[in-house]
Structure formats: structure tokens, C-alpha cells
Amino acid sequence: MVTDPQTTHPTSTRSLISIIGASSLGTLIEWYDFYIFGSLATVLATKFFPDTNPTAAFLSTLATFAAGFVVRPFGALFFGRLGDMIGRKYTFMVTLLLMGGATFAIGLIPGYATIGFLAPLLVLILRLLQGLALGGEYGGAATYVAEHAPANRRGFWTSWIQITATAGLFISLIVILITRTSMSPEAFDDWGWRVPFWLSIIMVFVSYLIRRNMHESPLFAKAKAEGKTSKNPLKDSLGNKYNFKFVLLALFGATMGQGVVWYTGQFYAMSFIKTVCNVDALQSDQLMSVALLMGTPFFVVFGWLSDIIGRKYIMMFGMLVAILSYRPIYEQMYQTTQLTNREEVPELMTVKSVTVNDPASPGGSITTKTITHQYLDGTQVADVTKEKTTAGSAADAPPPTLKKTVKLNDSDRWTLIWLVFIQVIFVTLVYGPIAAFLVEMFPVNIRYTSMSLPYHIGNGVFGGLLPAVATYLATQAKTANTAAEAAGTVLPFAAPYLEGLWYPIIVAGVSFVIGMVYISNRKLVNE
């Protein structure tokens, strides 16, 4: 690495804005495409996976979700190599079209009830293609923008690319929200969930038209003209010990911790609110959207600040506060949604029962009984029991399922919004400066490959597996408590719902120590 020469770049601010606009739009759409799958995980579980066991169906989707993340590093290697050999612009055009095509196709696949196991298989293949495309996109966009920006303002300009990840999630939630509210729940469950997937093709086409007219990155074009591009970026990046040790440092000292902080703040929080706190899905999406919207400008704030005080301390501070405050925050989230100390108004209780024919079982039916409890503070709780009857004997019918859904009052809703907002701030601290940090770690000729790999392993593998690992840890704790309760012994876990947090706390803790000891806060700039 070379010391910052404080070079200024000839690109004007106006053209930088248009470059960033075009790059960011495409990246935002790719994130949108990637996230609608996760945001619709519960619906997709019932459509594409056997629904004999809802938990199994949900975990299967999580696994598919993880598969989408696990292939990201391979996309980073494949497209990173192309980007370092033929150019940034053409590579991230390909990733954009691949992502758009795969997303649109997911929206077309018939459900498991129609085509059997072919349905989840096709979804899995398309999800893998999405992961590959995303693996190639981010590094290209971040590198492209950074190579246009002046070296002393890279943090600020690349932070606009960083916004796209959260903005993509935000837009995915908004599109789902609009789709949900513009039709009946039955219509959404039947076909409406496909609309967010179909919309992608229009957005990708618009982005393609904009990106088509962009020029190649000046630094890459110069390196290419001088014959200084790498002939074998994979070998030069990973086979060269000098460079490889920085790939490892970037992974363990920065992106690994950043990845888990990001996924905890944006995904685990959402899953915790929906499945542990049992908050109504629509209200969960609404409050997540508000918290994301409030927190998003801070990506730019911390990106800009990293140009002044350096990248390291901002990212490390983000990891430290996250490690120290996750358990108190999640305990508060849990307590906010509990019904203890709330007074019910029994006369407002309603009971509704609906029976429909079961399309999956000829002659059978499904009875949905909803008991709604109203509380004095405005909280509403719905106990929904679903019971299936079959044409055969009663013994063949599956046991009824009970689902509790809480609709919070305004005050508690805002408490949750603030608690998620704090987590989004942690995300902006660790994520805002990271593109500039990674770009500056590696030289132009192998930058795309070298920065993409630690980014996607940190985020895709360590971050992407967070929901599955955290759910596993929490389930184990709950099982241990149930066993202890049955045996009449002391419960081993006081708060089993918080046990999943050990995964992000430990991973971010290790990353924090490595980052503090091994990473320098000097602005290390490879032109």
C-alpha cells in the first residue's frame, strides 16, 4: 500500500453526481431484487416448500436465503476477475441483467402445489443466480465510483453506493407494503406476492438504459492503455502472499464484524419483531421502513467523516457500541411487545370463524378462527387458530395451529422504531466508510477481485448465516428450558429469546479486536 498522496482527480463534481446516480440506481435495484426474496420469506415458504410443518418450511427458506448469500463470494471471484480484465462498466452491466432476469423469473414459477419439487428447485437455482450477480455488482459499483472520486473524498462519494443496500431493503418493504394494502390478504397470498418480483424487470431495464451510456473508470482505462491490467487477477490477488494477507485482514478485521452488525440491525431485528415478539407483519414492515428511512442519511454522514478522521475508528466504534448494547436493546424490544401489565377490555373481544375448502385435500376444509382481544392502551391481539379437516377419519387431520399476532399502540410502536433506528445507526457507522476502506487497500489492477471477496464473505457468509445461526441458538435455549421445566430443575436460560445474539456479539467482538490491533487509521490510498 502507498501513503495518501492527496491526489485530486479531474472528474468534475457535476459529472461525479451523474456517475454516482447511474451507478447507485443500478446497485439499488440489485439490492431491491435480492431483498424482496428475504422480505417475502414467510409467504414464499408456504408457496414453494411443503407446508406440513411451518417451521420446516420457514427454515427451508432461510436455508435458501443463506444459499443466496453463500454463492456471493463465488460471484465476487467470477465477476471480479472479469472486471479486472475487461473493465468495470461491462461487468456490472452483465450482473444487472442477470439479477433482473432471475428476479423476474422467480415471480413466474408456479407453486409447489402445482409442479411439486420442481418449484423449490427452480427457486433455488434462480436464487443462486441472484447471489452470483450481487457478488459481482457491489465491488464493481464501489470501485467504479471510487476510481472517479478525488482520493481525499472517497469516503463521501462511495457512501452513496453504501446507501443503496439499505435503500434497496426500504424500497422492497415499501413495494410489498403497497402491494399488500392495495388488495385483499387472500389476493396477496394467491398472486399479489408475485408483483414485487415482476416490477423488477421494468426497473432493471431503466437502469440498463442509463448505465449503457457510462464511460469506463478513468483509472482502469489508464491502466489498460498502459498495459498494466492483470492477466490473471485471481492469481495476483489470492496467490500473491503480500496481497492475500490484506484480503484476510479486510475480512477478519472489518467486513466480518460489519456483516453481522448489518444483518443484525436490518434482518435479525425484523425477524425478531415478527417471529419472537409476534408483531403484526404489516406493522413490522411499517416500523422497519420508518427506522430505515430515518437512519439512511447517516451513511453519508459517516462516509464524509471518514475522509476527515480516517475509516478505522468510525467502523470500530460502530462494532463496539453494537456489541455492548445488543442485549439491552433486544430485551427492551421484547418487553415492549409483552402483554403483562396491560388491561384487557373483555366486552370488546370479538370472535370470527371462516371455513373454506382445502384445495390441497379434496373433500377437506380449513377453519380459521380469529379471537381479537382489545386492551385499554390501544394494543390489539389476535389469536388465530387454523384447523384442517380431511375427508377421511379425524385421526388423519393435522393438529390445529395457533398464531398470536400483536398490533401495538402508537407509543409502543415508536419505542420499537427508535430501538431499530439505534441499530441502523450502528449499521451506518460500520458500513458507511467500508467501500472506501476496501478500495484503498488494493491496487487498481486487482481491486475488483480483491475487495469483492472479503466484502462478500464478510457479508454473505458471516452476515447471511446470521438469521439461521441465531434462530438455531435461540431454539436450542428454548428447548433446554422446556426440558428443565419438565424435569423440575432450574431453567438454564433466563431469556432464551436473547441467546441468538451471541453469534453477532462474538463475531463482531473478534473483528473489533483484530481491527483495533492490525488496521492502521492512516488513510492508505492505492490510486
Added chain:
Amino acid sequence: MNALKKYLGIVWIGLALLCGYYGLTALGLPKLVSGKTEDLVFGIIIVFVLMPLIVGGLLTFGIYALRGEYADEE
């Protein structure tokens, strides 16, 4: 600081081995042999993706640190 960077290498090597041991015995292998499909997918990801990355990557990082590869250049 360079001495700390170097000797912490032993910690990273130890952590890599510890992660490998617990990752396989407590998390990965029980999932692989549980017989449930959803566990199998999770187990495969843990054993064949997460563990090699953590163990291999952290071990190499620790060895580099111990050899003084991350020492500040004067």
C-alpha cells in the same frame, strides 16, 4: 505494538482450532446426521462453507501474524 500483533497470532490460531472443533462437533455434524432435510442443508453449509472459511482463513491469518507479516514498516 508489533510484538502484540505477533503474539496475538497464537490466539487466532487457537481460536481457529477451537471454532473448528465446536463448529463441527456441536453445530455441523449433529445437523448432518439428524436425518431432517432442513438440518442437512444447514449442516452442509456449516461444515463445508462456514467452517473451512473460519478455520482456514483465521489459521492462515494467525500464522501470518505470528510470522510478523502485519508488523508496521518503519
